[in-house]
Amino acid sequence: MSLQVLLLLPLSVLVLLLCAVCGAGMGFSVVEETLQEKCINLDASQNLDGDGFYQDGDVIIGALINVHNLAATPDLSFTRKTELASCVGTWSLCTDVFGRIIFYKRVLNFFQEHSVHWVQAIVFAVEEINRSPSLLPGVQLGYHIMDSCSRYPQSLMATMSMISGGNKTCGTTRPAKVIIGDSSSTQSILLSRTLSPLQIAVISYLASCPCLSDRQMYPNFFRTIPSDAYQARTMAQMAKRFGWTWVGAVVADNDYGRGAVQVFEEEIKGMGICLAFFHTLYREQLAKDVARAATTVQASSARVILVFSWYVDVEGFLLELMRRNVTDRLFLASEVWSTSAYLLANPQLYTIAKGTLGVALRSVPIPGFDAHLQQLHPDRYPDDEFLRTFWENTFSCSLTKSTSKAFQNALPPCSGRESLEGVQSPFTDTSHLTVTHNIYLAVYAVAHALHSLLACTPQNNSDPKIKLKCSSLDNITPAQLLQHIGQVRFTTRSGEEFYFQDGSMPPVYNLVNWQRAPDGSLKYVSIGQVDENQLIINESAISWPGDSGKMPVSVCTSECPPGTRKAIKKGLPVCCFDCLLCTEGEISNSTGSIKCYRCPQEFWSNSFRNECVSRETEFLSVRETMGITLISVAISGIIITATVAVIFLYHKSTPIVKANNSELSFMLLLSLKLCFLCSLIFVGQPSLWSCRIQQAAFGVSFVLCISCILVKTIVVLVAFHSTRPGSSGLIKWFGPGQQRGSVLVFASVQVAICAIWLSVSPPLPHRNFGIQGSKVIIECTVGSVVGFTCVLGYIGFLAVVCFLLAFFARKLPDNFNEAKFITFSMLIFCAVWIVFVPAYVSSPGKYSVAVEIFAILASSFGLLFCIFVPKCYIILLKPENNTKRFLMGKA
Structure with missing residues (x-):
């Protein structure tokens, strides 16, 4: 209990509690006798006999109704004795621009007309029971209804007055045997703990804190409303259903609000839902x-706000948001304001409150209650202070017994002909009875418990061995009544069975949605219900906030789409995260995935990283641009080579063709054609035969080509050296037969190398998954690196020898020195293949094949152009130089 409560709690109450606890051995009768006979003044700070509404009877039911919302703050300066402020405030006259009276309002506190509705529920239920021939026959129930003022000091003082039976004159009123109230969970906790030693039952109609379900802590507490645990659980289920993972909370700064948030946080654990913020509203500093x-x-990204607070506090909160133009939020309303007619009737809230989803108490009609309300009149209940105030508010007139002189003087007197019949107002509307029905049930629960007590029959126990003590009207004790209330079970007038489940009502709720009516006002519409833990919602009937009509999205971070994974942000709740794209080769095919999964080897992730697709096979295809280009160049080389061969064949009898050893020239042209042709084998999807043939064909073709050039170079050297004295026999030793034999010998060495390579470790087609992840590179492995190196090495060896010999013969006296052109051709050839090696090793996939083809074509064209283009130039364009005299340099 807070310091303020201790300061405001009269010392006599503490003395009573001390006596009750310490004197427990004497039994409750001693305490009751003290209360009834010695007339202890329990509310010494002020006499409360004249407050509230009292109706005498054989058994008195005490009731606390928060008719006023807030009392004035007491003076805590400690310069004088602290007195509790009255719940009744002053009135302020409001006029229009012409000076006419418009309305009157409280300055210090707020009069709640719906609470008068609740008061009349008690009056109606007691009168109905007193008229019943079957329930409590011969017993007249009475009631003592007092204003709790929505604050625990006033609530506790009123309770002390009711259970003591009054303080002005002993015996003027009977003490209450049971207390119905209070509306607040905090006040109910205080009352239950205070009255527990006295074994006086407390039955609340609106206190829903889950903490009050603890029967060990609150054995004398009952309520006709479900625990907030079910309500908070329902809201958590709604948040999960609609995907709201980032929810804010604004609650009353009391056990009702804090208890609801605590249950909500427990429920959302493991659901992926987080509380974005948590604020409390304290009425004294609202x-x-x-x-x-x-x-x-306003600053939060949360678009869904959980609100557990009294409707007056909610109004202030919503109006402040409206003032800041924050109108795109959806509010989850607790049962205490989800069906508030006061809020629904406020035009300032039409925009901001539209779309509100709420958990509402089940509405049950009370037969005859509407007629009772329409027949109300202050003359019928002259002692009802609450009805008099309501009457003056409704009809803007003054009754002679008005408690406020300022108000009485400001208004014209009532004529006495005022009537509620035909008046359309929230007070006379009985179509949605929620809290009113809870109060009605509480009165009937007391009546049935009292009936059981007087009839000596247990209500819900069939064991004949268990007998309850009988009682009579003269010796009924609160302890006996408390025992019977816990076991009460009866059928209501609506045909439903009523009983207390751990002191509470079984959880049954309606789900409501605030929607625009045709006239632009707000109304709540039922969109579903909650029965036990089953949530039933008609989503198509929901009207969402804002003009778009779409369900709001309330997340700290939007759920990661397929293809990404969650990465928790350090220091933030789990609902706040980054979405990281899955790496290549990994996928996530569901929304909100926390990890990515590796695709099987034959598959790869698509561009969205949400599906594994078959890897694309890659090779140098005849259908792609690069393959077509290389094939075109190779075919061009073949055509050019064939054209040169035709030219040479046509002019084979000319000196320039004869001088250059026509037989070797034709063999060289044939080998060049084979070089161009072998490049075509490299294009297309590698297969077993293509992988084996391409390298062998390449190696043999080039060796054959280089061998022809080498022999031609040797012939040039021998021919010029044979002109020297004593050297005429050289040409005989290297005649046409030796030349053809030399070419075959040089080529046979390469054939032998290729044969050994292909037989030991031949090249094979291979699916390479490691070069480009999304593609399968179909390539030919070299098989034996040694074999491939030997093939290239032998070609290089012949080319180097040929280059050196041609280099030595480049300055021989001749107008057409073929050795000079051979030197240039070998220089190009060697340069191409020297560059080829690093380029081939570093090129991935099909590009390595393209590099090899390019090297074959470049070197082939180099040999073709350097050796044969000069000759073709003379044959075709300079025929006058195609003479032996010119070639010998004698022209």
Whole structure:
């Protein structure tokens, strides 16, 4: 209990509690006798006999109704004795621009007309029971209804007055045997703990804190409303259903609000839902708390706000948000304001409150209650202070017994002909009875328990060995009544069975949605229900906030789409995360995935990383641009080579063709054609035969080509050296037969190398998964690196020898020195293949094949152009130089 409560709690109450606890051995009768006979003044700070509404009877039911919302703050300066402020405030006259009276309002506190509705529920239920021939026959129930003022000091003082039977004159009123109330969980906790030693039952109609379900802590507490645990669980289920993972909370700063948030946080564990913020509203500093909460809501990305608070506090909060133009939030309303007619009737809230989803108490009709309300009149209940105030508010007239002289003087007197018949107002509307029905049930629960007590029959126990003590009207004790209330079970007038489940009502709720009516006002519409833990919602009937009509998205971070994974942000709740794209070769095919999964080897992730697809096979295809280009160049080389061969064949009898050893020239042209042709084998999808043939064909073709050039070079050297004295025999030793034999010998060495290579470790087609992840590179492995090196090495060896010999013969006296052109051709050839090696090793996939083809074509064209283009130039364009005299340099 807070310091303020201790300061405001009269010392006599503490003395009573001390006596009750310490004197427990004497039994409750001693305490009751003290209360009844010695007339202890339990509310010494002020006499409360004249407050509230009292109706005498054989058994008195005490009731606490928060008719006023807030009492004035007491003076805690400690300069004088602290007195509790009255719940009744002053009135302020409001006029229009012409000076006419418009309305009157409380300055210090707020009069709640719906609470008068609740008061009349008690009056109606007691009168109905007193008229019943079957329930409590011969017993007249009475009631003592007092204003709790929505604050625990006033609530506790009123309770002390009711259970003591009054303080002005002993015996003027009977003490209450049971207390119905209070509306607040905090006040109910205080009452239960205070009255527990006295074994006086407390039956609340609106206190829903889950903490009050603890029967060890609150054995004398009962309620006709379900615990907030079910309500908070329902809201958590709604958040999960609609995908709201980032939810804010604004609650009353009491056990009702804090208890609801605690249950909500427990429910959302493991659901992936987080609480974005948590603010409390304390009524004594409401303006400050509302401003602070509104600032947080405005800055937060949460679009769904959980609100557990009294409707007056909710109004202040919503109006502050409206003032800041924050109108795109959806509010989850607790049962205490989800069906508030006061809020629904406020035009300032039409925009911001549209779309509100709420958990509402089940509405049950009370037969005859509407007629009772329409027949109300202050003359019928002259002692009902609450009805008099309501009457003056409704008809803007003054009754002679008005408690406020300022108000009485400001209004014209009532004529006495005022009537509620035909008046359309929330007070006379009995179509949605929720809390009113809870109060009605509480009165009937007391009546049935009292009936059981007087009839000596257990209500829900069939064991004949268990007998309850009988009692009579003269010696009924609160302890006996408490025992019977816990076992009460009866059928209501609507045909439903009523009983207490751990002191509470079984959880049954309606789900409501605030929607625009045709006239632009707000109304709540039922969109579903909650029965035990089953949530039933008609989503198509929901009207969402805003003009778009779409369900709001309330997340800290939007769920990671397929193809990404969650990465928790350090220091933030689990609902706040980054979405990282899955790496290549990994996928996530569901929304909100926390990890990515590796695709099987034959598959790869698509561009969206949400599906494994078959890897694309890659090779140098005849259908792609690069393959077509290389094939075109190779075919061009073949055509050019064939054209040169035709030219040479046509002019084979000319000196320039004869001088260059026509037989070797034709063999060289044939080998060049084979070089161009072998490049075509490299294009296309590698297969077993293509992998084996391409390298062998390449090696043999080039060796044959280089061998022809080498022999031609040797012939040039021998021919010029044979002109020297004593050297005429050289040409005989290297005649046409030796030349053809030399070419075959040089070529046979390469054939032998290729044969050994292909037989020991031949090249094979291979599916390479490691070069480009999304593609399968189909390539030919070299098989034996040694074999491939030997093939290239032998070609290189012949080319180097040929280059050196041609280099030595480049300055021989001749107008057409073929050795000079051979030197250039070998220089190009060697340069191409020297560059080829690093380029081939570093090129991935099909590009390595393209590099090899390019090297074959470049070197082949180099040999073709350097050796044969000069000759073709003379044959075709300079025929006058195609003479032996010119070639010998004698022209």
